[in-house]
Amino acid sequence: MTRAPEPADPAAAEEPARQRHVCPVWIGYLLLSPLRRLAESPERILAPLVSPGTTVVDLGAAMGYFSLPLARMVGDGGRVVCVDLQEKMLAVLRRRAARRGLAGRIETRLATQEEPGLTDLEGQAALVLAAHVVHEASRPQRFLAACRDALRPGGRLLILEPMGHVSLAEFERTRGLVAATGLVERPAPALRRSHALLAEKVAG
Numbered sequence: 001m002t003r004a005p006e007p008a009d010p011a012a013a014e015e016p017a018r019q020r021h022v023c024p025v026w027i028g029y030l031l032l033s034p035l036r037r038l039a040e041s042p043e044r045i046l047a048p049l050v051s052p053g054t055t056v057v058d059l060g061a062a063m064g065y066f067s068l069p070l071a072r073m074v075g076d077g078g079r080v081v082c083v084d085l086q087e088k089m090l091a092v093l094r095r096r097a098a099r100r101g102l103a104g105r106i107e108t109r110l111a112t113q114e115e116p117g118l119t120d121l122e123g124q125a126a127l128v129l130a131a132h133v134v135h136e137a138s139r140p141q142r143f144l145a146a147c148r149d150a151l152r153p154g155g156r157l158l159i160l161e162p163m164g165h166v167s168l169a170e171f172e173r174t175r176g177l178v179a180a181t182g183l184v185e186r187p188a189p190a191l192r193r194s195h196a197l198l199a200e201k202v203a204g
């Protein structure tokens with residue numbers, strides 16, 4: 001059996017696993033609702049954070065509500081690495097991308113709760129998006145350390161969490177875990193229904 005690589009931080013390496021509820025596939029379809037765009041427009045949230053030609057990661061991508069707009073934003077020279085625990089989510093994402101002529105910019109990867117599988121991207125990603133997924137991670141410290149490691153200097157991590165589902169207190173705990181990774185918090189987009197946190201990997 002292949003062992004998951006240990007994160008550099010001892011705290012993340014020793015973090016005990018917690019039982020977490022993972023979003024079922026049928027909810028993956030609901031997350032694609034056009035109505036969602038009223039409160040959470042991918043273009044409005046992501047356009048200021050994405051440049052053409054860059055590598056971005058959509059961690060917990062599900063069926064690609066954010067991944068396809070990201071693929072349009074990075075353009076032909078960029079790529080979107082879409083990671084999820086569930087192959088069924090990724091299969092729908094691939095079909096949706098192919099129908100829209102975006103398959104060439106999208107790569108899908110199956111993660112485990114132990115390891116998001118980003119080690120080969122170390123220092124490369126301009127943006128890691130973790131939308132509505134941190135509360136599902138059974139090892140959030142590990143998860144956030146992997147996000148940090150994938151970022152290039154100046155790269156940013158954007159975390160969104162649903163307000164109805166994740167309390168402010170839980171979100172503040174996530175904020176503390178992000179600070180512990182060494183990422184530096186920056187002003188985040190203001191959203192009506194989601195908590196948002198933006199953090200940068202400062203060079204040097």
Ligand SMILES: C[S@@+](CC[C@H](N)C(=O)[O-])C[C@H]1O[C@@H](n2cnc3c(N)ncnc32)[C@H](O)[C@@H]1O
Pocket residue numbers: 022023028031059060061062063064065066083084085086089111112113116130131132133136137138143
């Ligand atoms: C609530 S859905 C959000 C999907 C998408 N980001 C969006 O906003 O529409 C959460 C997704 O994250 C995936 N997920 C949960 N824990 C994960 C982990 N540790 N690594 C990768 N994906 C994970 C689930 O399988 C599910 O598809």
